[in-house]
Amino acid sequence: MRDYSKVSGQFWTGETGKSLRGDLQSQVVALYLMTSPHANMVGIYNCPIIYIAHETGSTIEGATKGLQTLCEGGFCTYEEASDTVWVHEMAKYQVGDELKASDKRVPGIQKLYDAMPEGRIKTGFFDKYKDLFHIQNRKPPSKPLISPLQAPTKPEAGTETEIKPSPSPKGSGFDPRSFLKTKGVEEPLLSDWLKVRKTKKAPVTETAMTLLEAEAGKAGLPLADVLKICVEKNWQGFKAEWLGTAPAVQDEFRGVL
Numbered sequence: 001m002r003d004y005s006k007v008s009g010q011f012w013t014g015e016t017g018k019s020l021r022g023d024l025q026s027q028v029v030a031l032y033l034m035t036s037p038h039a040n041m042v043g044i045y046n047c048p049i050i051y052i053a054h055e056t057g058s059t060i061e062g063a064t065k066g067l068q069t070l071c072e073g074g075f076c077t078y079e080e081a082s083d084t085v086w087v088h089e090m091a092k093y094q095v096g097d098e099l100k101a102s103d104k105r106v107p108g109i110q111k112l113y114d115a116m117p118e119g120r121i122k123t124g125f126f127d128k129y130k131d132l133f134h135i136q137n138r139k140p141p142s143k144p145l146i147s148p149l150q151a152p153t154k155p156e157a158g159t160e161t162e163i164k165p166s167p168s169p170k171g172s173g174f175d176p177r178s179f180l181k182t183k184g185v186e187e188p189l190l191s192d193w194l195k196v197r198k199t200k201k202a203p204v205t206e207t208a209m210t211l212l213e214a215e216a217g218k219a220g221l222p223l224a225d226v227l228k229i230c231v232e233k234n235w236q237g238f239k240a241e242w243l244g245t246a247p248a249v250q251d252e253f254r255g256v257l
Helices: 015-019 024-035 049-056 060-072 090-094 105-115 120-129 176-182 189-199 206-219 223-233 247-256
Strands: 044-046 076-079 084-087
Touching (some): 024 060, 024 084, 024 090, 049 060, 060 076, 076 120, 105 120, 176 189, 176 206, 206 223
Antiparallel strands (some): 044 084, 076 084
16 A cells, blocks of 8 residues: 655745744644644545544644644645545645646546545545546436436326226235225225325325225214315324314214215
């Protein structure tokens, strides 16, 4: 595995090096960031402050202060949310000033870029090196693309689309329409109730109908009356306790539905 730890002598005589003279803590942190065992060739990597403190023998406070000084001086950028550091000129010293598109390192840099967490570091790196290292900003679509053949079609104005209930498990042979008709439920109530179930994405299974019929019996109401209540209230299901079982309550609902 290749180590990325080239440090140019210009570090001591350049603008950044001169600004750090006399600040031993910041110098140590700067050298650590350029030679860290966690670094890569582009100088953007996960670097919790506790790593800096532990591996330089510094305190958390000292490492934090040194890192802050380097950020303020433009040597690096640090994102606390992801513990990511970017040493701005590290790619230049580890990779080169510029690469040809055919260079074998270009795919490697692209892979590192794709893996970077979204944020100002990724944006800054792209703006600085996109042309020099031929980086592509490949963002995945936020939603799956739908082909024209798969796109849902809208019914023409003035036409009604039949609402079909979710099918029962394969092989069950249960037909909710036939079942409801045998219980005295007729159109248009039957279709209206199936639309309510469809809207709420509730399958009309044999088990669901058995439970609904049982609750209607507890309430002392015909199944058709219960479905009328469900349609009016936009209820997916029904519980006898929601209405009460007193004859006066039953008569009240029979009168208004």
